[in-house]
Amino acid sequence: MNDRVIVDSSFSAVINAPIDKIDIPQWCFTLREQDYQNCSPAHVAAGFTTAPDGARMSINVEVIGGSLMVQHYVEKLGRKDHLILESVSDVFTPAGRTTINVTWELRVKPLADGTCEFTNHVQSSATDEMLSFLERQGIPFEIFRTQRQPMSIAHNKGETPLFAASIERSALRN
Numbered sequence: 001m002n003d004r005v006i007v008d009s010s011f012s013a014v015i016n017a018p019i020d021k022i023d024i025p026q027w028c029f030t031l032r033e034q035d036y037q038n039c040s041p042a043h044v045a046a047g048f049t050t051a052p053d054g055a056r057m058s059i060n061v062e063v064i065g066g067s068l069m070v071q072h073y074v075e076k077l078g079r080k081d082h083l084i085l086e087s088v089s090d091v092f093t094p095a096g097r098t099t100i101n102v103t104w105e106l107r108v109k110p111l112a113d114g115t116c117e118f119t120n121h122v123q124s125s126a127t128d129e130m131l132s133f134l135e136r137q138g139i140p141f142e143i144f145r146t147q148r149q150p151m152s153i154a155h156n157k158g159e160t161p162l163f164a165a166s167i168e169r170s171a172l173r174n
Contacts, residue, residue: 002125006100006145007152010121013164017171019110025078027170028085028106029056036060039162042155044068058085065151068092073104082107088127098133101125106163118167120160124152 015022029048036046045061051074058073073085085104090097105121126141134144
């Protein structure tokens, strides 16, 4: 594990739609707020815009482990079956505000019966700002990582089948 990685988790779920009907970037960049909220009790708000360089951006607000996160996911790869987003996310804690790097990767692959396997992969890592933030509080990074992992992994595990169901509904509407 990279010495700055906090969490690296992947979960999969089945989408009952053929691969040619699925368009993950289309789903992500048109996701209605209510649909995002329905994918996890931790989801607060969602929207989409563009980054300063013109790349598509998904804005997600959620609470993980008691910390409010505002994620600015910028598209790095956008294929119908594979989307990679990167964010320097704001994290609001009782001790103040800091940032965290998050890579969110969504991928589908066809299964033999005309369905697809959806994989939701999330990796977060500490920014320099976060390491300084933890150091000022006397919190060793290893302790922070150990405490953060169960909450983030549980969040990813819970939202993955609900994201798959939302992508399935979107695919079958189109």
